[in-house]
Amino acid sequence: MQILGIAPAQVSGLINRRVLDEHAEDAAFLWRQREHAVRAPHYRLKHLALLDARVVAHLEGLRVGGVPGWEAARRTLADGEPGSAFVLAYLAARRGGEASLQTALQMTQAGPDWRAAVVEGLAWSAEGAAVLGPAAASLPALALHVGLTWTPPPERDSAVRTAVAEAATHPDPLLRAEGLRLLGETKRKDRTALLAGAMTDPDPACRFWAARSLALLGDAARAHEAFAQAREIPELAQEALEVAMRLGDPGWAREQIRALAADAGRAREAVMAAGRLGDPLVVPWLLDLLDHPTLARVAAESFAMITGIDLDLAAFKAGTAEPEDGGPAPGAAAPLAPEDGPEPHVDDEDLPPPAPRALRRWWSQERHRFVGGRRYLVGRAIDTAVAVEVLRNGYQRQRQGAALELARLRPGARVFSTRSRADWQRRWLAPGDTA
Numbered sequence: 120m121q122i123l124g125i126a127p128a129q130v131s132g133l134i135n136r137r138v139l140d141e142h143a144e145d146a147a148f149l150w151r152q153r154e155h156a157v158r159a160p161h162y163r164l165k166h167l168a169l170l171d172a173r174v175v176a177h178l179e180g181l182r183v184g185g186v187p188g189w190e191a192a193r194r195t196l197a198d199g200e201p202g203s204a205f206v207l208a209y210l211a212a213r214r215g216g217e218a219s220l221q222t223a224l225q226m227t228q229a230g231p232d233w234r235a236a237v238v239e240g241l242a243w244s245a246e247g248a249a250v251l252g253p254a255a256a257s258l259p260a261l262a263l264h265v266g267l268t269w270t271p272p273p274e275r276d277s278a279v280r281t282a283v284a285e286a287a288t289h290p291d292p293l294l295r296a297e298g299l300r301l302l303g304e305t306k307r308k309d310r311t312a313l314l315a316g317a318m319t320d321p322d323p324a325c326r327f328w329a330a331r332s333l334a335l336l337g338d339a340a341r342a343h344e345a346f347a348q349a350r351e352i353p354e355l356a357q358e359a360l361e362v363a364m365r366l367g368d369p370g371w372a373r374e375q376i377r378a379l380a381a382d383a384g385r386a387r388e389a390v391m392a393a394g395r396l397g398d399p400l401v402v403p404w405l406l407d408l409l410d411h412p413t414l415a416r417v418a419a420e421s422f423a424m425i426t427g428i429d430l431d432l433a434a435f436k437a438g439t440a441e442p443e444d445g446g447p448a449p450g451a452a453a454p455l456a457p458e459d460g461p462e463p464h465v466d467d468e469d470l471p472p473p474a475p476r477a478l479r480r481w482w483s484q485e486r487h488r489f490v491g492g493r494r495y496l497v498g499r500a501i502d503t504a505v506a507v508e509v510l511r512n513g514y515q516r517q518r519q520g521a522a523l524e525l526a527r528l529r530p531g532a533r534v535f536s537t538r539s540r541a542d543w544q545r546r547w548l549a550p551g552d553t554a
Contacts, residue, residue, distance in 0.1 A: 135184070135187060136187065136191070138180075139180070139181060139184045139187055139188050139190075139191035140191050140194065140195075142177045142178075142180040142181045142184070142188070142191065143177075143181055143188075143191040143192045143194065143195045143203075143206055144195055144198075145173075145177045146174055146177035146178050146181065146202075146205075146206045147195055147198070147200060147202030147203045147205065147206050148202060149170065149173055149174045149177065150174055150202045150205045150206070150236075150239075151200065151201075151202045152170065153167070153170055153171070153174060156170055156515070157515060157537065157538040158466075158515060158516070159469050159515055159516075160420055160466075160467070160469055160470050160514055160515065160516045161431070161469045161470065161471075161514065162514060162515045163512065163513065163514055163515070164510075164511065164512070164518070164541055164544060164545065164548075167515070167541040167544075168541035168542065168545065170541075171540055171541040171542065172541075172542075178206065178209050178210070178243075181206065181210055182210060182213050182214075188210065189207075189210055189214065189219070192206045192207045192210055193207065193222075195207075196226075201229075201232045201233045201235070201236035202236065203236075204223070204226040204227075204229070204233045204236040204237050204240065205236040205237070205239055205240040205243075206240065207222070207223050207226065207237075207240065208223040208226075208236070208237040208238075208239075208240025208241045209240040209241070209243050209244050210223075210240075211223035211240075211241070212240070212241045212243075212244035213244050223237055223240070223241070224237065231293070234293070242539075243540055280305070280307075283298050283301045283302055283305060283307065284298070284302070284307070284310060284313070285298070286298025286301075287299050287302055287310070287313055287314075287317065288313070292322040292324065292325060295317075295320070295322070295325050296322065296324045296325045296328050299314065299317055299320075299325055299328040299329045299332055300328040300331070300332065302314055302332045303328070303331055303332020303333065303334070303335035303336060303534070304332070304335065304526075304533055304534040305533050306335070306336065306526075306530070306531055306532065306533060307336075308336055311333070311336060314329045314332050314333050314336075315329075315333065317329035318330060318333075318344070323348060323351040323352055324352055324355070326348050327345055327348040327349055327352060327355055327359070330342070330344040330345035330348055331345045331358075331362050331366075334362055334366040334367070335366065335523075335526055335527070335534065337530065339366060339367050339368045340367075340368075342362050342363050342365075342366040342367035342368075343363065343367050343368075343371060345359055345362045345363065346359045346360070346362065346363035346367070346375070356388070357391070357466075360388060360391055360392050360395055361395055361519060361520055361523055362523070363375065363392070364392050364395035364396045364397075365395055365396075365520060365523045365524055365527065366523060366527055369396065369398070369494065372392070372396050373396070373398070375392065376389050376392045376393050376396065376401070379392060380404075386414060387413075387414060387417055387464055390405065390408060390414055390417050390418050390421050391417060391421060393405060393421050394420060394421025394422070394423075394424035394425060395421075395424070395520060396494065397424065397425050397494040397495045397496055397501065398425075398491065398492060398493070398494060398495075399425055399426075399486070399489035399490070399491055399493070399495060400491040400492065401421075401425075402422060402425065402426070402482060402486070402489075405418045405419075405421055405422045406418075406422065406475070406478065406479050406482060409422075409473055409475035409478060409479070410475055413462075413463055413464065414463075415463075415472065415473055415475070416463045416467045416470040416471070416472060416473065417463070417464065417467045417470065418473075419435075419470065419471075419473035419478065420467070420470055420516070422478060422482075423497070424496070424497065424516075424517060424520070425489075425495050425496075425497075425498075426481075426482070426485070426489070426495070426497075426498050427495075427497035427498025427499065428478070428481060428498075430470065430471050430473065431471060434474070434477055435471075435473060435474050435477050435478055435481075436471045436472065436473070436474055437471075437472040437473060437474050437475075438472070438474075496509060496517070496520065496521065496524060497509055497513060497517060501524055501528075502528065503525060503528050503529065505521075506521040506522075506524045506525035506528065507521075507525065507548070509521035510522065510525070510535055510537070510544075510548055511548050515537060518537045519537050521535075522534055522535040522536075522537055535547070
């Protein structure tokens with residue numbers, strides 16, 4: 120039977136194409152959203168898991184669609200967005216076959232963002248590492264890069280040990296930087312001399328990752344060098360702060376916070392550094408900044424990083440906390456409503472605007488629990504137990520710090536990946552797991 124001259128098979132094909140196109144477009148869009156989420160201050164692992172489940176559902180919808188699903192993914196490349204490369208790379212790994220992989224790998228020539236998307240797509244597939252054999256013969260640098268960028272679960276650590284060392288001396292600076300990064304993250308003390316030599320690498324990113332790796336291997340002075348190296352690479356500034364405050368000497372770190380605070384152009388860095396160091400002696404200064412038009416949100420985040428309060432609770436949000444008599448602190452400006460005043464830094468826009476008086480009152484009641492000069496993370500003196508707990512339940516920026524703290528406290532343990540697929544992270548963090 121035909122309706123309006125169109126055969127049933129043709130109708131089905133048109134419907135399926137529309138559905139598959141929606142899968143491809145939504146998967147690419149959600150991946151871009153996820154790239155923001157893994158660095159966002161308001162995402163926990165449970166939120167990341169919900170987002171990842173949506174991404175995987177669309178990816179699998181394309182996979183079961185077979186060839187039409189593959190073609191739908193290819194059509195999204197016309198949008199010019201790296202998210203399309205992520206989708207196609209994932210499907211290439213799941214499909215297997217050299218032709219599919221070569222199609223995905225060719226997209227890396229479009230630029231660093233596209234290369235990163237391809238790497239992530241291959242890494243997200245459980246089959247990603249296994250199917251790279253054919254591609255490695257013609258594109259060894261990229262294949263190696265894929266294997267390195269995905270910090271693997273413990274059972275696969277042995278498969279990349281040789282590749283990591285090889286990458287650390289590779290002519291390609293992007294690949295070399297990855298190798299130098301993972302020498303530290305996989306705790307390769309046998310490659311300390313190689314890392315020390317890389318401190319004179321002509322590429323500033325390579326020098327940064329070499330310094331960071333040496334710091335992870337226990338050389339606190341190298342954390343100071345990593346902090347200095349990042350001045351040449353603005354996109355590494357936040358990572359440099361984490362390394363400096365968490366792996367450097369605490370006395371040196373306090374001096375850096377004072378120096379940053381004295382420079383009006385680096386005040387936000389000082390506030391972030393204070394939270395990462397975790398010394399409650401900085402809390403009065405952070406509380407003073409809660410009335411600052413652009414630093415209030417990040418000051419509250421650093422306060423929460425130290426004390427463990429949840430800024431998402433209504434009691435601590437401007438505009439939702441109960442009004443109090445007495446107005447703002449003496450000499451302070453009236454608290455800003457969420458829509459008032461200058462915009463916060465772009466990386467702080469997802470933080471809730473704080474309720475200054477509520478936070479000050481909380482501190483006046485709870486300050487007795489904190490000892491000046493000691494380092495804290497979410498309200499507890501830093502140890503392995505609190506680091507694992509934050510990895511399970513903290514916000515992403517807290518989790519990134521906890522991963523470094525745990526690596527520092529466990530000399531033989533690799534750095535936990537807080538940007539890996541959420542279902543894999545949950546498996547690694549299962550009770551009884553060493554994280």
